[in-house]
Amino acid sequence: MQACPVAQRLAGRRHPLFRGHPMQSTRLLAGLGLVFCLGSAVLALPVQAHSDSRLRDDDRSHASRDYSRPPADFGPLRESIHAKRHEIGRGSAVPAHVKIVKGKRLPAGWGSRLSAKQSRHLPQYRGYEWRRVGSSLVLVDSRSGIVHDVLRGVLD
Numbered sequence: 001m002q003a004c005p006v007a008q009r010l011a012g013r014r015h016p017l018f019r020g021h022p023m024q025s026t027r028l029l030a031g032l033g034l035v036f037c038l039g040s041a042v043l044a045l046p047v048q049a050h051s052d053s054r055l056r057d058d059d060r061s062h063a064s065r066d067y068s069r070p071p072a073d074f075g076p077l078r079e080s081i082h083a084k085r086h087e088i089g090r091g092s093a094v095p096a097h098v099k100i101v102k103g104k105r106l107p108a109g110w111g112s113r114l115s116a117k118q119s120r121h122l123p124q125y126r127g128y129e130w131r132r133v134g135s136s137l138v139l140v141d142s143r144s145g146i147v148h149d150v151l152r153g154v155l156d
Contacts, residue, residue, distance in 0.1 A: 032094065040132045070125045070139060070148055077123065078154055084121040085155045088114065091132035099131060111138055 071077070079114045083087070091112045094100070098107050111131030114122070122130050122137075128148060135155045139148040 004067055009066070066132065068126055069126060074149060074151055078151055081151065081154045082156075087121055088118045088132070088155060089138075090135055090155050094134045100136070100138060100147060100150055102147050102150055104147060106131065106138060106140050111140065 094110060098110055100106065100110070111133045114130050114132060118132075119130060125139070127142055128139050129142045131140050132155070135153050137151040137154055139151075140146065141148060
């Protein structure tokens with residue numbers, strides 16, 4: 001039985017990466033294995049936030065946290081927003097025919113964005129943004145525009 005002609009030609013050749021001394025290729029492979037093992041171990045470590053004493057002020061305690069998902073109950077947050085309503089300010093009034101409903105898209109053209117100065121009094125949720133509509137605050141999914149929650153009358 002004859003071997004494949006291509007296999008016969010390649011039998012005597014070495015890969016360009018391993019042309020040197022056989023010990024060099026062993027060291028190279030061992031080094032690459034070590035890099036991959038240590039690299040994956042470092043990437044698997046949890047990210048730890050450094051505590052900053054400046055952010056521990058009770059006035060900004062809810063705004064300094066980065067929540068991944070909005071809470072089911074906005075009761076405690078409603079009270080703190082009502083206390084800061086003068087810094088946030090009211091939005092333009094909504095006509096009677098415009099309805100803002102949880103689970104539906106925010107009507108086009110309604111709901112003004114908050115400035116950075118105003119939004120620092122509110123918690124920030126990844127993927128959501130706060131909109132001001134009259135005396136209410138609306139938490140909207142920033143990609144789809146769907147209303148997550150409406151805090152009615154919180155800016156009165």
